[in-house]
Amino acid sequence: MTDGHFIEGLEDVVALSSEICFIDGDEGRLVYRGYDIHDLVKGSASFEEVVYLLWHGELPTKEQLSDFDKELRANRALNKEVLAALKMMPKDGNVMEMLRTLVSLAGLYDPDDQDNSYEGSIKKATRLVAQMSTMVASIERYRSGQEILLPNERLNHAANFLYMLQGKEPDEYTARAFEIALILHADHELNASTFAARVTAGTLSDIYSATVSAIGALKGPLHGGANEQVMLMLKEIGEPSKAPEWIKDALAKKRRIMGFGHRVYHTEDPRATHLREMSKEIGEREGNTTYYEMSRIVEQAVKEQKGLYPNVDFYSASTYFMMGIPIHVFTPVFAVSRISGWTAHVLEQYRNNRLIRPRAEYVGIKRRAYISMSER
Ligand SMILES: CC(=O)SCCNC(=O)CCNC(=O)[C@H](O)C(C)(C)COP(=O)(O)OP(=O)(O)OC[C@H]1O[C@@H](n2cnc3c(N)ncnc32)[C@H](O)[C@@H]1OP(=O)(O)O
Numbered sequence: 593m594t595d596g597h598f599i600e601g602l603e604d605v606v607a608l609s610s611e612i613c614f615i616d617g618d619e620g621r622l623v624y625r626g627y628d629i630h631d632l633v634k635g636s637a638s639f640e641e642v643v644y645l646l647w648h649g650e651l652p653t654k655e656q657l658s659d660f661d662k663e664l665r666a667n668r669a670l671n672k673e674v675l676a677a678l679k680m681m682p683k684d685g686n687v688m689e690m691l692r693t694l695v696s697l698a699g700l701y702d703p704d705d706q707d708n709s710y711e712g713s714i715k716k717a718t719r720l721v722a723q724m725s726t727m728v729a730s731i732e733r734y735r736s737g738q739e740i741l742l743p744n745e746r747l748n749h750a751a752n753f754l755y756m757l758q759g760k761e762p763d764e765y766t767a768r769a770f771e772i773a774l775i776l777h778a779d780h781e782l783n784a785s786t787f788a789a790r791v792t793a794g795t796l797s798d799i800y801s802a803t804v805s806a807i808g809a810l811k812g813p814l815h816g817g818a819n820e821q822v823m824l825m826l827k828e829i830g831e832p833s834k835a836p837e838w839i840k841d842a843l844a845k846k847r848r849i850m851g852f853g854h855r856v857y858h859t860e861d862p863r864a865t866h867l868r869e870m871s872k873e874i875g876e877r878e879g880n881t882t883y884y885e886m887s888r889i890v891e892q893a894v895k896e897q898k899g900l901y902p903n904v905d906f907y908s909a910s911t912y913f914m915m916g917i918p919i920h921v922f923t924p925v926f927a928v929s930r931i932s933g934w935t936a937h938v939l940e941q942y943r944n945n946r947l948i949r950p951r952a953e954y955v956g957i958k959r960r961a962y963i964s965m966s967e968r
């Protein structure tokens with residue numbers, strides 16, 4: 593029985609214990625397995641290293657990293673059935689919906705599909721991390737009528753994604769900047785999509801099903817979908833000088849300003865600190881700081897008028913845009929990174945499983961007599 597107390601949106605409800613990710617929402621700290629994200633970024637950690645850390649709880653040795661990296665590179669290519677299915681999809685399809693469908697299909701063709709042991713799930717998690725990136729790049733190449741490229745085995749995970757998406761190898765700066773963005777988005781405790789993944793895994797369903805649940809949750813504009821909405825907002829504002837008035841007007845109309853506010857952070861999101869810097873640097877390198885400048889003005893206006901701080905989605909928008917990533921691919925890029933966290937949480941759920949099944953406070957009519965059709 594419920595006791596009459598429930599918390600709308602499960603705010604601050606602790607639903608399970610986890611060793612993967614710690615967030616201090618008051619101090620603005622984000623820690624993966626004990627390592628602060630600032631240290632991982634400053635210490636030049638690779639995305640592959642962070643995936644290993646999230647899954648296994650320890651940083652890999654040189655040999656462990658080399659083996660894992662080889663496994664990832666060997667598993668990047670999509671199988672022919674998945675590619676054939678992609679080519680049957682509508683070219684104007686929503687990229688997250690196409691991705692959700694391809695992941696589901698890849699599960700059917702995974703050689704370990706029926707092996708839901710922990711070891712089998714690790715093999716599938718490796719393919720999911722390796723192929724999420726290939727799927728997103730291939731979907732965009734298909735949608736834009738360009739040749740779908742095979743993965744480039746010489747490139748690391750981050751650089752290979754940009755290569756497969758853009759058809760040319762990124763320069764060293766852009767490849768590292770994108771890798772940092774992947775590291776910053778890798779995990780975030782029990783956010784909505786990770787929770788969805790754990791709920792599915794908690795029924796002892798397979799890791800592909802859990803990932804499909806997560807992709808569906810990430811797509812929404814209150815979660816990962818916000819990064820695309822941020823860029824559309826910046827485009828709508830048009831130029832930096834128009835930003836303060838635009839924000840004032842939007843807030844007066846009770847519009848939500850995308851990329852601001854957070855359920856857990858009551859201060860600056862530590863990921864936004866890096867992404868703000870990256871947005872500035874990339875803008876300067878590309879000779880166009882308009883979107884960075886506009887973002888700064890929007891940030892100041894929203895802080896002053898609403899007391900809200902930017903979240904991870906705010907400065908990732910202008911950063912990705914200046915990297916030449918199409919707006920409709922921003923949220924899928926989030927998935928390219930977050931698959932690492934989703935899979936880490938699913939593996940943790942399997943290790944220590946209990947069905948996740950909360951209660952609802954029933955507020956409907958408790959009892960009434962059935963009225964037959966002839967009397968209604
Ligand atoms: C990767 C991520 O998922 S990060 C989050 C990405 N999402 C966004 O950027 C979308 C914009 N932000 C939001 O909608 C919210 O801040 C959320 C969903 C992220 C968090 O929301 P919650 O903590 O549940 O706050 P909630 O939705 O209850 O809002 C509380 C109040 O703050 C206001 N508020 C919260 N965020 C915003 C915002 N971005 N713009 C304007 N007002 C806002 C709400 O309107 C509400 O005001 P009210 O009490 O006067 O009605």
Ligand SMILES: O=C([O-])CC(=O)C(=O)O
Pocket residue numbers: 779780782783784855856903904
């Ligand atoms: O934690 C959340 O609620 C949303 C978020 O920032 C993320 O998933 O990265």
